[in-house]
Amino acid sequence: MAGLHADAVRVLSEWTAPDAEQRRVRDGFLDHLAAHPDGTWRECLPGHITASALVLDATRSRVLLTLHAKIKLWLQLGGHCERGDVTLADAALREATEESGIPDLVLEPVPVRLDRHAVKCHPEGSWHLDVQYVAVAPPGARPAVSDESDDLRWFPLDDLPHPTDDALRRLITAARL
Numbered sequence: 143m144a145g146l147h148a149d150a151v152r153v154l155s156e157w158t159a160p161d162a163e164q165r166r167v168r169d170g171f172l173d174h175l176a177a178h179p180d181g182t183w184r185e186c187l188p189g190h191i192t193a194s195a196l197v198l199d200a201t202r203s204r205v206l207l208t209l210h211a212k213i214k215l216w217l218q219l220g221g222h223c224e225r226g227d228v229t230l231a232d233a234a235l236r237e238a239t240e241e242s243g244i245p246d247l248v249l250e251p252v253p254v255r256l257d258r259h260a261v262k263c264h265p266e267g268s269w270h271l272d273v274q275y276v277a278v279a280p281p282g283a284r285p286a287v288s289d290e291s292d293d294l295r296w297f298p299l300d301d302l303p304h305p306t307d308d309a310l311r312r313l314i315t316a317a318r319l
Contacts (some may be wrong), residue, residue, distance in 0.1 A: 193233035194220020209293035243286025278285030
């Protein structure tokens with residue numbers, strides 16, 4: 143457990159937040175990890191660290207989104223950390239590869255954004271403390287729908303599908319900077 147937890151603390155401590163709001167979110171994530179030695183695992187209440195990746199095509203002009211089977215929104219790929227994940231980057235890349243079916247994704251080494259959102263991982267509810275990365279697909283990459291998706295498609299960055307959420311739009315804006 144200590145390895146992934148320590149990596150999360152390192153990544154968040156070294157991360158340069160782009161603005162005061164993201165600094166506040168980062169500090170909240172670090173406070174959570176300080177209070178919860180199990181803060182990277184799904185079982186942790188009131189919340190837990192997750193890792194996601196905004197998958198861009200090789201030209202960086204399109205984004206691969208999943209129509210999430212449970213949430214019914216078009217979202218980036220990602221999810222819970224697993225016991226075999228050594229780093230947050232490992233978790234983000236594993237999730238993006240599993241959910242896209244695309245081998246050889248290249249993950250940018252530094253997160254681009256953080257997002258805290260309510261989820262129903264537990265009967266009483268919980269929070270995802272999502273560390274968000276960007277991954278770039280190789281030229282000609284063809285996605286394959288996983289069991290977690292109702293659909294999986296490429297969309298132009300300026301023409302997102304409906305329904306989606308503001309968190310995805312903020313992530314796309316951060317990835318463009």
